[in-house]
Amino acid sequence: MENKLKELRREYNLTQEELARALGVTRQTIIAIENNKYDPTLRLAFKISNFFKRPVEDIFKI
Amino acid sequence: MENKLKELRREYNLTQEELARALGVTRQTIIAIENNKYDPTLRLAFKISNFFKRPVEDIFKI
DNA sequence: CATAAATGTAAAACACCCTTTACATTATAC
């Protein structure tokens, strides 16, 4: 599953730590998702979607 | 997290077993999601979204 | 270059999603 987290985070000029704090997760979670170690939960996907104000489908693709 | 799985399944006149087979999961998974025991994975949420041809956001809400 | 900031790797612990199996309850049809 692909995602645009790294790109979006850079658009917003955020560090992994800043984004992690904003989403209420740890930096490890951000790293793992950005580097495709695993997919986020649906809940976290929605948090990310809300934070970047984009539909889930625009950020995550199978 | 709320979802419209039961409503959608009934619109399509499907049993839990039929929907489970169509999505490649077990009936238990369908039951658990319909009855809000837990949320699906992002992957499964996408499968459901594709199957019912609706955005993930229309089916699942925080 | 040297220092700090940012990113990456690793591994253990825990929680949760999903499966499997088995049985109980509710709804449908004859």
Place this chain on the structure above:
DNA sequence: GTATAATGTAAAGGGTGTTTTACATTTATG
């Protein structure tokens, strides 16, 4: 009303997402 279909409950086990901690590497800044 009884058989059957559909839905629900329960519990154990495997796999995976998230946290925590600690350290290594890369990138940015002076």
